[in-house]
Structure formats: C-alpha cells, structure tokens
Amino acid sequence: MEALGALGAVGAGAALLLGLYALLHYYLGVATRCRNAVSLRGKTVLITGGNSGIGKATAVDLARRGARVVLACRDKARGESAVYDIRRESGNSEVILMILDLGSLNSVRAFAQSFLESEPRLDILINNAGVFMTGQTADGFDQAFQVNHLAHFLLTHLLLDRLKRSAPSRVVTVVSSMHVFGKIDFQTIHKPVEGIWKAPLSYGNSKLANILHVRELANQLEGTNVTCYAAHPGAVRTEIGRSIPWWLHWSFSFMQLFSRDCDAAAQTSIYCATEEGIERLSGRYFVDCQAKVPSPQARDDQLAKKLWEFSERLVGLTT
Numbered sequence: 001m002e003a004l005g006a007l008g009a010v011g012a013g014a015a016l017l018l019g020l021y022a023l024l025h026y027y028l029g030v031a032t033r034c035r036n037a038v039s040l041r042g043k044t045v046l047i048t049g050g051n052s053g054i055g056k057a058t059a060v061d062l063a064r065r066g067a068r069v070v071l072a073c074r075d076k077a078r079g080e081s082a083v084y085d086i087r088r089e090s091g092n093s094e095v096i097l098m099i100l101d102l103g104s105l106n107s108v109r110a111f112a113q114s115f116l117e118s119e120p121r122l123d124i125l126i127n128n129a130g131v132f133m134t135g136q137t138a139d140g141f142d143q144a145f146q147v148n149h150l151a152h153f154l155l156t157h158l159l160l161d162r163l164k165r166s167a168p169s170r171v172v173t174v175v176s177s178m179h180v181f182g183k184i185d186f187q188t189i190h191k192p193v194e195g196i197w198k199a200p201l202s203y204g205n206s207k208l209a210n211i212l213h214v215r216e217l218a219n220q221l222e223g224t225n226v227t228c229y230a231a232h233p234g235a236v237r238t239e240i241g242r243s244i245p246w247w248l249h250w251s252f253s254f255m256q257l258f259s260r261d262c263d264a265a266a267q268t269s270i271y272c273a274t275e276e277g278i279e280r281l282s283g284r285y286f287v288d289c290q291a292k293v294p295s296p297q298a299r300d301d302q303l304a305k306k307l308w309e310f311s312e313r314l315v316g317l318t319t
C-alpha cells in the first residue's frame with residue numbers, strides 16, 4: 001500500500017515536471033514565425049557567418065525567396081559545404097561563398113573591395129557572425145568586441161554606398177538579450193580580456209555595442225531609404241558555445257533544453273530583412289518579429305554617437 005502511494009507521488013511529481021518543461025519550452029522555444037511571402041528575386045543578400053547556426057537558416061530562407069545569397073565566411077571548407085547544403089535545401093543555385101575573417105580588419109577591407117568589384121548590388125546586409133569567447137584578435141582588440149561589433153561597423157561603412165545605390169535596402173544586425181548585462185566603458189571595452197568566465201561580460205558589451213550601432217546608423221540614414229534593424233533570435237541550439245571549456249558544457253546543455261532550433265531563431269532576422277512597412281521602425285530592437293524596448297543604455301542616443309566616433313577612430317576612419 002505504502003509502496004503504491006510512493007509510486008503515485010513519484011508519478012505525480014514527474015507529470016508536474018514534464019508539464020513545467022512543456023510550458024517553459026512553449027514560451028521560450030516556440031518562436032513567432034515570419035509569415036510574409038515577399039519575393040527577393042533580383043536582389044542580393046550578404047550574410048556574415050552564413051555557414052552555421054542562425055546565419056545558415058536565414059540564408060536558406062532568403063535563397064528560397066529567390067535572392068542571390070553571398071555567404072561571408074572565414075573558413076573555405078566550412079563555407080563550401082554550407083553553400084552546397086543551402087543550394088540543395090533552397091533549390092537556388094545562386095548561393096556563393098566569399099572569404100571574410102572578422103578577426104582581421106585587413107580581411108574586412110579586402111573582402112569589401114572584392115565584393116564591390118564583383119557584386120553590382122547589395123539589397124540586404126545581415127551582420128550575423130558572432131563569437132562567445134575571450135582573447136585577442138590579429139588587430140589586438142578583444143575578440144567579441146571586434147568580431148561582433150567593430151568589424152561589422154567597418155564592413156557596414158565600406159558597403160554603405162552600394163546599399164544606398166540599391167535602395168530601398170536594409171541592414172539587419174543579429175544582437176542578443178544579453179545586451180542587458182553589457183556596458184560601454186571607453187577605457188576598457190576594446191581591450192582583450194583573458195579567461196572564459198569573462199566571456200559573458202565581453203559578449204554582453206559587444207551586443208550592446210551592436211544595438212547602439214544600429215541606433216546611430218538609423219539616425220544617419222534618415223531620408224536615404226536604407227533602413228536598419230537589431231534582431232534578437234532568442235536562445236538557440238547552435239555552435240556558439242564551442243569555445244567554452246568542456247566542464248562548463250553542462251550549463252549550455254541545460255539552457256539548450258529550453259531553446260529553439262535555428263530555423264525558429266532565424267525568423268526575426270528574416271522578418272527584419274523582408275517585412276514590408278516596417279521602415280518607420282528603423283533603428284529599433286526586434287524580438288519575435290516585434291519591435292521591443294531594449295535596456296536603457298541601448299536607447300541612449302548620446303552614447304550611440306560616442307561609440308560611433310570611438311569605433312571610427314579604432315578602425316582608422318578618423319584620427
């Protein structure tokens with residue numbers, strides 16, 4: 001009798017846990033889908049880090065809409081294998097690879113030059129590549145700061161005339177809700193830090209910088225028909241945690257219990273890239289295909305302008 005009671009209690013407990021998991025999974029895992037059927041025939045899309053995760057899922061969708069898709073990736077073999085997959089999944093053969101390593105500003109300049117020489121249009125730029133790690137780049141900056149923010153800042157600048165000439169055109173930058181943990185300290189934000197435990201801070205800072213970049217860019221682009229958006233994908237099962245040590249993997253695995261897949265996570269990027277009529281929301285932060293309010297620092301126009309000028313100096317556009 002007692003054994004049966006215990007069994008019942010265990011059963012009820014298990015059912016409760018399962019229900020709780022289903023509920024959490026529903027709220028965190030089920031993304032709002034981008035429902036428009038906008039065609040991108042005749043348009044050119046450039047996606048950084050399009051060989052994996054959210055970028056790859058975004059590339060498949062935009063290729064299905066008929067766009068010419070350029071993947072900007074650092075690794076030739078991984079890039080080529082993604083091009084193969086994306087062509088097969090989308091049925092669009094106009095998917096090509098160009099090499100870009102955001103960890104090197106010279107690579108960004110060389111990439112922009114060859115892109116401008118070979119591609120007459122740029123309708124949609126998706127600043128998607130990102131790292132969650134610490135350490136130093138070839139240029140001596142913090143990895144997350146440079147790869148996530150500074151290199152995309154320079155890339156966007158170098159491609160801006162082509163975007164203007166192709167207007168109406170768009171820039172979508174993939175950001176994160178983790179920007180709320182970030183802060184912009186001009187004494188330290190660009191300086192490399194060591195130790196993986198500092199990665200969440202570095203990452204948060206870089207994602208805050210991304211949102212501020214989008215904000216100031218929108219101000220500067222007013223009246224040009226080039227608009228820009230910051231898109232948060234939600235928590236996603238991707239390879240972004242690859243550089244965290246094995247003994248910390250459990251924390252990522254635990255979070256991944258509640259995360260969505262890449263196709264679901266790509267929806268907000270796709271929405272910002274294609275949805276008609278959102279131009280008046282240029283410069284805003286989007287979650288689940290809706291404009292949302294980011295942290296107070298991410299809405300600070302003065303800070304956005306200061307970060308812009310700081311970034312210009314770091315990449316050598318001004319002295």
Ligand SMILES: NC(=O)c1ccc[n+]([C@@H]2O[C@H](COP(=O)([O-])OP(=O)(O)OC[C@H]3O[C@@H](n4cnc5c(N)ncnc54)[C@H](OP(=O)(O)O)[C@@H]3O)[C@@H](O)[C@H]2O)c1
Nearest residue numbers: 049052053054101102103128129130176235236238239240
């Ligand atoms: N996963 C999440 O839960 C989550 C949440 C919020 C925001 N995000 C954001 O989503 C974006 C995409 O990340 P993901 O989750 O899809 O991760 P992912 O699967 O690791 O993809 C990141 C992409 O960035 C590329 N990349 C990294 N460093 C690069 C460099 N130096 N030069 C050129 N490309 C580089 C990677 O190329 P390789 O394959 O060569 O490394 C890869 O293609 C990032 O901006 C990330 O911050 C992710």
Ligand SMILES: *[C@@H]1O[C@H](CO)[C@@H](O)[C@H](O)[C@H]1NC(C)=O
Nearest residue numbers: 164167168222223224225226
């Ligand atoms: C922006 O688009 C509108 C509507 O198509 C057009 O009338 C206007 O001339 C465009 N402006 C620029 C600067 O291209």
